[in-house]
Amino acid sequence: MAKQEISPSVIRRLPRYYRFLGELREKGIVRISSKELSQLMGLTASQIRQDLNCFGGFGQQGYGYNVRALCEEIGQILGVSLHRRTILIGLGNLGHAIASHVSYAGCGCELIGLFDENPFVAGRDLNGMPIHHTDTLAGFCHQEQPELAILCVPESAAPALAQTLVALGVRAFWNFSQGDLRFDDPGILVENVHLADSLLTLTYGLLRQPESESDS
Amino acid sequence: MAKQEISPSVIRRLPRYYRFLGELREKGIVRISSKELSQLMGLTASQIRQDLNCFGGFGQQGYGYNVRALCEEIGQILGVSLHRRTILIGLGNLGHAIASHVSYAGCGCELIGLFDENPFVAGRDLNGMPIHHTDTLAGFCHQEQPELAILCVPESAAPALAQTLVALGVRAFWNFSQGDLRFDDPGILVENVHLADSLLTLTYGLLRQPESESDS
DNA sequence: TAGATTGTTAATCGATTAACAATC
DNA sequence: TAGATTGTTAATCGATTAACAATC
Numbered sequence: 513m514a515k516q517e518i519s520p521s522v523i524r525r526l527p528r529y530y531r532f533l534g535e536l537r538e539k540g541i542v543r544i545s546s547k548e549l550s551q552l553m554g555l556t557a558s559q560i561r562q563d564l565n566c567f568g569g570f571g572q573q574g575y576g577y578n579v580r581a582l583c584e585e586i587g588q589i590l591g592v593s594l595h596r597r598t599i600l601i602g603l604g605n606l607g608h609a610i611a612s613h614v615s616y617a618g619c620g621c622e623l624i625g626l627f628d629e630n631p632f633v634a635g636r637d638l639n640g641m642p643i644h645h646t647d648t649l650a651g652f653c654h655q656e657q658p659e660l661a662i663l664c665v666p667e668s669a670a671p672a673l674a675q676t677l678v679a680l681g682v683r684a685f686w687n688f689s690q691g692d693l694r695f696d697d698p699g700i701l702v703e704n705v706h707l708a709d710s711l712l713t714l715t716y717g718l719l720r721q722p723e724s725e726s727d728s
Numbered sequence: 729m730a731k732q733e734i735s736p737s738v739i740r741r742l743p744r745y746y747r748f749l750g751e752l753r754e755k756g757i758v759r760i761s762s763k764e765l766s767q768l769m770g771l772t773a774s775q776i777r778q779d780l781n782c783f784g785g786f787g788q789q790g791y792g793y794n795v796r797a798l799c800e801e802i803g804q805i806l807g808v809s810l811h812r813r814t815i816l817i818g819l820g821n822l823g824h825a826i827a828s829h830v831s832y833a834g835c836g837c838e839l840i841g842l843f844d845e846n847p848f849v850a851g852r853d854l855n856g857m858p859i860h861h862t863d864t865l866a867g868f869c870h871q872e873q874p875e876l877a878i879l880c881v882p883e884s885a886a887p888a889l890a891q892t893l894v895a896l897g898v899r900a901f902w903n904f905s906q907g908d909l910r911f912d913d914p915g916i917l918v919e920n921v922h923l924a925d926s927l928l929t930l931t932y933g934l935l936r937q938p939e940s941e942s943d944s
Numbered sequence: 945t946a947g948a949t950t951g952t953t954a955a956t957c958g959a960t961t962a963a964c965a966a967t968c
Numbered sequence: 969t970a971g972a973t974t975g976t977t978a979a980t981c982g983a984t985t986a987a988c989a990a991t992c
Binding site for chain 1: 742744747770807808820834836837902926929
């Protein structure tokens with residue numbers, strides 16, 4: 513049963529499959545072929561079949577895939593029905609938005625604690641969740657054992673904070689602070705989110721794209 | 729002078745090079761070899777040289793790269809000193825954070841207008857910038873000619889809004905609404921940002937990672 | 945000059961696409 | 969049964985790595 517390693521490219525596509533299939537299911541669509549799905553998602557049918565077969569034969573020859581079943585399978589693979597205990601540190605503009613905007617339940621996570629260093633922020637609450645002071649982080653972690661931490665703190669504070677959290681048992685970081693987080697220990701997972709990098713990809717494209725309208 | 733096409737993989741790495749080089753420069757570091765940079769960034773030296781050579785010979789044999797010069801070259805390639813006229817639509821939690829948190833000037837953009845559909849939000853201002861009602865979008869675009877739009881609206885509103893904006897001359901979208909935006913016209917650029925996809929990558933990893941501590 | 949490190953070509957590796965037999 | 973569409977193998981393509989001559 514030694515599952516062979518799934519390639520990172522496939523893994524990165526899974527959430528997108530899950531999203532599209534969820535929407536199809538909501539629309540009441542029962543079955544879909546790899547060809548139809550490929551047109552919808554802008555991939556090739558071949559790639560979809562290849563990707564899905566990394567995890568098992570979810571389809572049926574001559575029929576295609578059952579939307580609901582496939583969606584649930586992929587959800588299972590991603591672990592969306594788990595409740596990964598998650599904390600968020602840093603409730604500035606971005607932390608506030610990340611705390612409120614993301615559907616944690618839908619991603620297999622449960623937000624169990626908010627923390628900020630600023631004593632004027634700590635003590636308040638956000639959507640009914642109290643914001644704790646970072647001084648209480650160690651005690652909280654010992655008691656609640658979060659395994660995932662979302663960092664929305666300034667770049668300067670992130671590395672030391674992450675180090676502390678690893679010592680407290682945190683095994684995964686969703687890092688919104690500027691500057692990449694990296695651990696030698698492959699047991700610590702990191703997703704560095706760099707919004708500016710994504711925006712710069714657009715400005716690069718604009719520079720090379722022929723202006724659609726060069727009149728005036 | 730027909731520049732040969734640069735591969736998407738290289739382009740996606742450019743902002744990260746730019747970021748690391750900027751930090752090195754701030755630290756006062758004058759030169760760096762591909763080997764040193766590779767260790768810092770977690771890449772191979774070979775890849776760095778390969779990537780940079782897509783754009784020209786920025787280094788010097790036996791010496792390495794001049795940090796400041798290289799940083800400026802890459803900034804040039806990305807267009808960071810331009811002022812792409814940019815608007816943002818949808819000032820909910822996320823829109824608010826995206827408007828405030830991102831360094832537009834540092835990304836070659838200039839935020840020239842904020843819009844929201846809600847009449848209680850429109851009329852207010854954010855960091856001194858007035859929030860306009862979406863009804864005034866067409867007039868604004870005719871006058872101000874934005875070329876980039878940031879969408880922080882609900883998924884249901886995004887496609888129609890994007891269509892309208894294209895008709896008004898917008899050529900690039902930074903899309904934070906759920907659901908992918910896609911245009912047949914290759915002249916319209918889209919960056920779909922899916923925060924949940926990134927989080928799901930972590931939960932997937934947690935499921936496969938051996939628990940670091942399986943005591944208690 | 946000798947040492948270092950690039951620019952660049954060739955080799956390897958991985959990911960995507962095409963093709964088709966299996967089968968519902 | 970015939971038609972459709974998968975699962976899977978083989979072919980292609982692209983991206984990464986290794987190697988080394990060029991050169992500062």
